[in-house]
Amino acid sequence: MLRKNLFIIANIPILINLLMYNLLDAASPQDPKCQCNLETVWNDIIYIFESSSATTKNGLNELLGKIQTDLQWLTVKKLSDTPTDERYSRVGMIVYAINSSVVYPLGSINNDDIDSIMSLPFYNDQGTDLGAAILLAIDQFNNETMHRANARQVIVLLATTYNRQGGSQDPVSIANSFKENGGILIVYDYVEAHGAPAPGLEEIASPGYMCVSTQDPDGSCVNTALCNANCFCPTSYLHYGLDANNGVPTNGCYYNALTSNAFDPAWNRCKQPNDGYLAVVQDQNKQDFLNNMIPDNNFWIGLKFVRGYFIWSDPNLTVLDNSAALWSPGEPNLSNPNSVVINGRWQIVGQISTRFAKSHPVTLYIIAIRLRDLLKFGQRNRTTAAPHRKGPPHRKEGPPHRKEGPPHRKEGPSDRTAPQLRWKICFGSLHLVYGQSIDPECACNLGNLWLDVVVVIDNSQGMGHDGLNLIAANIATVFAQSNITQALGQTTRVGIVTYGQTAVVQYNLTAFDDTSTFINTIFDVCNKPTTDTVSYVYTGLAAARDALYDGRMNGRRDNVRQAIIVYTSDYITQGLEKNPEQLAQDIKANGIDIITVGLKQSIDNDLAKLAKLATPGMAFNNTDTDLVGEIQRNGLCQINCFCPIAWTQYTSQFGLASARRFALCLKLGDASGMWTAAKIACQHMDNSAYLVSEFDETKHNFTYQLFKNKSGTPGPYIYHTGLSWDVPSQQWMWEQPVAQRFLIHSMEPRYFL
Known part of the structure; x- marks a missing residue:
């Protein structure tokens, strides 16, 4: 049987190319881009924390809190876990100053363990040996029991200062060696303690993987870098275009494989390895790239004649833009339904290619585009995609001097003499995104x-x-x-x-x-x-x-x-x-x-x-x-985004039918005088319910109007929210489902009157 090469485009959640139709106008199909679903980030990550006197103990705790918040978005498993899906991260932690130590070996902790970490060792040394710390991380990756061969090696350095030593401990030489062997080194320059970025740290970072705390207002830089690290072409795949800043593939990864001379089996085979599809060709540059992959230029492409149109095989079934077509002379010959590349130009053949005589055997290929299982921000447990999480700000001072702060109360001045009877407002689970201080909009899957x-x-x-x-x-x-x-x-x-x-x-x-x-x-x-x-x-x-x-x-x-x-x-x-x-x-x-x-x-x-x-x-x-x-x-x-009966959906404006919907549902609970009792009662209303959070005045206004319309009580309107003073951490914390909590942006609670 004659064989053909196909171009397979593997779908790693592929960024949707929404086809824009004007009357009978076609569009150019888009190659898949890297997206980010942090829940399925597939990296082995070692976090290296500076623990010198320049960082300060308070600063080290701040960095730990940041990483704990970041990791709430990732699925972290340890060696003793038995996950059915390999798309998860392993994590380890190293602390360094003049000396370095492995506090948590790679693969020894999972999400629950990370949430329970109260502190890291604080050395308070006057100097640092960064090279030794990086070597210690490399030793962890060299352990075949700890490190998975098919996972990306990533070091996240959280540093305050930079001291470059010479000789065998030169951190730049050690970092370069790690990067040359395929590792990614993310640097997070924590500038709160010393007031300015540390010169030289950018030499340690992989290109495009430098983060500075004062330039990262929403706290997303490190997790975005982890997503980029997770976007690369596997062995045997060729990339078509790289981002000049960070080396991330911009237009997919391509693989050629042998197939038969029948179009439908070729089309179907592309779907099997990575849910892919036959390659699409937007222009001559793309055609030249594909031609260079196949020496004799004989391969199927994903172009098919369907009911009067040439349709590409991309997920949106994009109509061919005739102005970009690369037909051979005399083509297209519409007596046949399919398309194949021969000698670098497009020619029409039938369902089975009879154009190739047995006396002149050719090999036809399929080529796959694959961007390695890439991610959308979001998703842990019942979470769904959200654009960017806003992490807590870096603390400049200690917590407010209050021991047992009351819950965040939204009430007027007359509240101080009001009776101790409050309602609770709870969230119900719709598509809740946990661990972030923004309310998620409805996901569109x-x-x-x-x-x-x-x-x-x-x-x-x-x-x-x-x-x-x-x-x-x-x-x-x-x-x-x-x-x-x-x-x-x-x-x-x-x-x-x-x-x-x-x-x-x-x-x-x-x-x-x-x-x-x-x-x-x-x-x-x-x-x-x-x-x-x-x-x-x-x-x-x-x-x-x-x-x-x-x-x-x-x-x-x-x-x-x-x-x-x-x-x-x-x-x-x-x-x-x-x-x-x-x-x-x-x-x-x-x-x-x-x-x-x-x-x-x-x-x-x-x-x-x-x-x-x-x-x-x-x-x-x-x-x-x-x-x-x-x-x-x-x-x-x-x-598709709606709330169960008796729950009210949170929208951008209360009572406006055309307002933007959010993936949150609210419901008034029974009257309760104590905050703890209200919290527990709220959790019993639904297994993912919790006391309401009010991240901004828009959210407060919605909650206030809901209470005013539903409670049937005269003002002042007094109700519990999910904000309370957490004694162990000495922080103001918002409630979240399953005992998850996170910091508010301001260290002092805000009162909306």
Whole structure:
């Protein structure tokens, strides 16, 4: 059998390339980028703490607290643990001044152990020997029992001063040797104690891995560096582009493998090793890069002719931009459905390549892009992705002189004579992000959408062939990442309704068992316009409502949110009895969200009223720069983010329907006089509930308004929050689930009046 090379692009959570469609315009597919999910950072990390007199004991405790907070985001396992997933970190700790010691060997501690560390040895020496400390860390990595061969070696140096010794203990030479052998050295220059950065420390750091405390206001620099360290091309993969600052692959890692001369097996094989896909080619530079990987330039690429379009194999099924095509002379020959590279230019072949005669055997390849299991900020235990965590500030002075501080009270001056009766406000678990002093917005994981959706398509003559093709491509891209199936769990079901003068339920919610079938069907449906010359959106909405109702018969999936997406180019009413606005209000009152997508086909189309049908904030049109992203992030993902019955969702503004939703739920508890009793009662309301935190005045105002509206009591409004004075650490701490706590930004509590 003739063999072919494929280009596999492995998906390490790939950064979504949201396809932007203008009418019949195509886009350039994007190569995957490194993302950061700290929960699955896959490094072996040794933290080296300076313990000299320049650091001070208070400064050493500050650095320990910072690292404890940073590591709350990581999954840390020790040698005695037996994790089923190898995507975790091992951690060790070394303390140094003139002498160095291993306080916690690599792999000897996990998250719980780290949280319980109260202090590190403080040497108080007048000098340091940094070279010896780095050598001690290297010895840990050289221990095959402690260090995993497939994990990145990372040293995080937390230093206050820098003394460069000569000879065998020269720290720069030792650090360079470590870096040349593939290690990453992150330096965190702690400047609080001495007032200015220590000159020379940047020589120790790997390029792009230098952090300075005064230049790191949100405390994310070290964890961002850990993510970058976790982004590299594995053995046998070639990178296409590196970040000039830190050497991180910018456009994926590529691997070639042998395959057959049949296109579909090649396409499918790419998915097997790393959930990859056949390579995409944006320009001649990319083509030259791929050509150089294969000596005879014979390999499959991920370009396929589907229903009148050349579609790339990337996750968004991007349409080929013809201006960037690299066809051989005489191509494309549309008598065949697939594409292959021959002699460095694109040529069309059939499902099985018969262009290669047995007398002239060639080897065809697949090439994979892979960016090693990269991360999004967030996730530990029940956490989800959040942009950046804001760590606690570095303390400049000691704690306030208060022994047993009361809980943080939000009340007016008259509170001092108020009776000792308070309510507690608790958070319930939605998609809580723990251990950070910002409130998380709803995560947008398109593969975990838990929805029943009916897509409503205006297929009247007014849409035209071009308009319907645009709709099909948009819908296919919107749902390309979704898990469309009839299986139970966090899955999506989709139905299809078309309408003109009347509406037809083309496919109900039980029709599709997989995403690919749905996407193929959408193109078929949009290729069959009705002969109706008018379109009544009322009929489409009514049919979608009935389809959702039928999908819930016998109580099936009655705990799943429901949505309707309407695609139309016109808005025509049918009188008072069939008023689409009234129907939309009734639908939304029954808990069904409506997304509208208006297509401006001519200046005569009046789509302004279409927005009145939509759930607030969910009216879009084809002139939006990122239409697919708007529908996904601000439509489907927002609908998927909701609170259980009796809980109130935290939003950017209390009582505003279009306000931005957060992944937090609040609920008023019973009256209680003591803070500890309120805390315990709150935890019993839900296994992940805890007393409310108020990180800023916006959050306080929301909590205040919620209490005012729900409590039914006159002012002054007095309630418990989750802020209390922690005696062992002598810090003000916010409550978090499962006894997790973290510092407030200010050492003194703030009172909002």
